[in-house]
Amino acid sequence: MSNLIRNQLPLTIISIILIVIFTDYFLALPPSISNFVSGLQQWIVILAAFALVLGAFNIVKIHLPKIRKSKEISNKLLSAWLLVIMTITIIFGLTLGTTSSPYTFIFSNMLSPISTSVWSIMAFYFCGAVIRTFRPRNLESIVLIISTFLVASGNAPAVTPYLPWYENIKTWIMDVPNVSGMRGMIIATGIGVLFTGVKMLFQVERRSTVGVGE
């Protein structure tokens, strides 16, 4: 009975929902079933929103112990600051709304410049990667270095107006080897997802319900 409720019932529900949603995508089903699928989709949207709440709890779970147990003052302060700002932002968002002045002040004057600065550091990471890792150790790395050089320099807007033939080289690299490689990856990924879905449908894929060691 326990195995029926813990394992078989969830797997059966998953199989039924998979069949219904899969069929609805390809066929025009009767309104009753189509409305049921719409309802399911709304439930998934709601559940996904709860994932945000879970994320917030996770941040608290990680940083609260750091405040209590960390030996370094800087770690304590940074974690405390994170939790304070997160709490203030959540309170403003929930009580005053995301269009209110305090919320948009935090967004425009704190989140936006800090996020932009963090992502801007990527330029230096790439610079460091080029300095350290682009080395001709074998044939594949030589091809990588040459194609990176051609595509990076070809992507510079100032190069191609003066050297139009250079654009053709870069375009060929992107349109032929890149597209063919990406197509192979996309098709392989699609086949993998298809087979995973079939395995879930026939209850062969059980990791989502069966516990570790069972």
Added chain:
Amino acid sequence: MESSGVIMSNNKENWLLRLVNLDQRYYYLALIILLVTPIIRPIGLPILVTAPTKDFYQYVNNNIQENDKILIWGGMSVGFWPTEYKPGVIAAVQHFFDIGAKIYWISDATEDPVICDQYVFPTIRKGSAVYGVNYVNLGYYSGGEMAMSAFAKDISSLVTQDYYRTPVNQLPMMREVSDANDFDFVIHITGSPPEWLLRQYNSAYGKDCGFISISGMMGIYLPYYASGQLVGFINGLRGGAEYETLTGNPGIGLASTDTVSTGHIFFSFLIVFTNVLYLIKRRLNKQ
């Protein structure tokens, strides 16, 4: 003479050794100088428009008319807004407003509706466009592809109010749409792969789709563009600058292309230079 030759050889080796073991912070400093200088003193280098941007522009010019409905799924994060999304989004949305199309903006990223509210719509020259009649911000809906699917299937089942908590039945333009079939063009602004939108709108409803994305995604979008599933895409800052050139509305994109050029040329030079130094270092080690 021999001693001076030895001294010269030693000096040359010392110089080479110093060059080979150059602190990489000098490279960072060079990068900062090359990126900042064109911003302070623009060079005005020309720009060539690439095919994906040109096709996106020509599709909009030839197929989108006044009162046509454009659905924009926004998936932007604020960190990429100033450098990657802003030129393309502002140029494209301004183009839509200039044509007189209706914009339905809905978000699949948490920061996107605020970006739309604070940075996009306030920046656009709207002319006689009125909120709720010509453009609307519907807010964020979680669930990614499932939200896209739910919206495409039945808008009223998912969307009951806009970003400002106005009920949709009070917005005239929302009465004109009930599902994906009512839209003329669907765009996704994102740094993610294009499969979600293509599956739910192009494959399921046959809608023409376009993308406004970050630079690094070009390689991933090209297969879909080559197969015709995408009418075109605006690719990062360079794509935004190209679109500004095509629409005749110079903006932040064109102002930043000099920086893009110097940055790319520097990285290309660095690839060659560091490998030459690496080979010199190997030779010196053998000696």
